[in-house]
C-alpha cells in the first residue's frame with residue numbers, strides 16, 4: 001500500500017479559492033507556506049466503509065497517484081505531493097491557470113484549422129506519451145483538456161483528471177463501463193476488452209466537435225447517443241462542415257473506427273497529412289479552412305450550462321444522501337434514494353458514468 005504524507009496539508013499550504021469541483025471533492029488553490037509557490041490541491045473524499053456509496057476507494061486514488069507519478073510530460077498535469085488523513089487524500093498538483101481549451105477557443109472570433117491543429121498536436125503528444133507507457137486515460141473530453149496560460153503566445157495544453165486511467169500489464173484484459181456517453185467508444189458500451197485505442201476514439205469525437213460545433217453521436221437522450229455510437233451512425237453534414245477541409249474529415253474517419261486495431265494511434269495521427277502536411281497544397285488548405293465558430297460557441301455554451309446543471313444536481317443528491325446517512329437509514333431507503341428520477345430516466349448512461357471496472 002502506498003504511503004502518503006500523514007501530516008496536515010494546512011501545516012504546509014494555505015488553502016485558497018475553489019478552482020473546480022469533481023464527483024468526489026473540490027480542487028482548491030494551495031499556497032506553499034515556505035516559499036509562496038502556488039499549486040492546486042485535489043481533495044478527494046475517501047469511502048468510509050465498503051457499503052458506503054460516498055467517496056472514492058483508497059486503492060483508486062492510489063492508482064491515480066501511481067499513474068501521475070509515472071507521467072512526466074509537458075502536456076500532462078504534474079503531481080507534486082500527496083497528503084492523507086482519515087477522511088481524504090489531497091493531491092498537490094501544478095496549478096493550471098488558463099482554463100479549458102474549449103472556453104479559450106469559444107472566446108475567439110475566428111479560428112483556422114491550423115490553429116486548432118496546434119492544440120491537437122499537443123493533445124496527441126501527451127496522449128502518445130501515456131500510451132507509450134501502456135497507460136490509457138479513459139476519460140478524454142473537453143473538461144479534461146486545459147491550458148496552462150491562456151495569455152501566452154503559444155498556450156500549452158495540460159491533460160488532467162486521471163481518475164479513470166489504467167495501466168495495462170502485459171497480456172491483461174481490462175473491461176470497464178466508465179466514461180461520459182458522448183465520448184466513449186463502442187467497446188466500452190459493449191463491455192468488451194479495452195485498450196489505449198479507446199482514447200483515440202475520444203480524440204476523434206473531440207476533433208469532430210472542435211471543427212463543427214456538433215457532437216457526432218449526440219441523441220435526444222443518452223440511450224440514443226449510446227445506440228448511435230454502437231451503430232456507428234454519424235456523418236459530415238454539409239450544413240456544419242462547409243468550412244472543413246476534406247483531409248480533416250479523413251483524419252476523423254480514421255479515428256472513429258469500430259475495430260480498435262484499425263484506429264490510428266497517437267503516433268500515426270501526428271504523421272497524418274492533416275497534422276503534418278506533405279505538400280504545400282495540403283498546408284494551404286489547413287489555413288484556408290476554419291472552425292465553425294458560430295456553432296462551436298453554441299455547443300460550448302450548452303456544454304457549460306449542462307455542467308452547472310449536473311453540479312447542482314449532484315450537490316442536491318449528496319446532501320440528501322448525507323441527511324439520510326445521519327439518520328442511519330436502512331439499506332432499503334438508501335436504495336430508493338439512489339434510484340431517483342434522473343437515474344431511472346437515463347439508466348444506461350448512469351451505468352456508464354459509475355466508476356465500475358473489472359480487470360482480469
Ligand code: ATP
Pocket residue numbers: 019020021022023024025027040042077093094095096097143144160161162163
Ligand atoms: P470528475 O468528477 O469530472 O471526474 P474529478 O473529481 O476527478 O472530476 P478533476 O477533473 O481532476 O476532478 O477536477 C475537477 C475540476 O477542477 C476540473 O474540471 C477543473 O476545472 C478544475 N481543476 C482540476 N485540476 C486543476 C488544476 N491543476 N488547476 C486548476 N484547476 C483545476
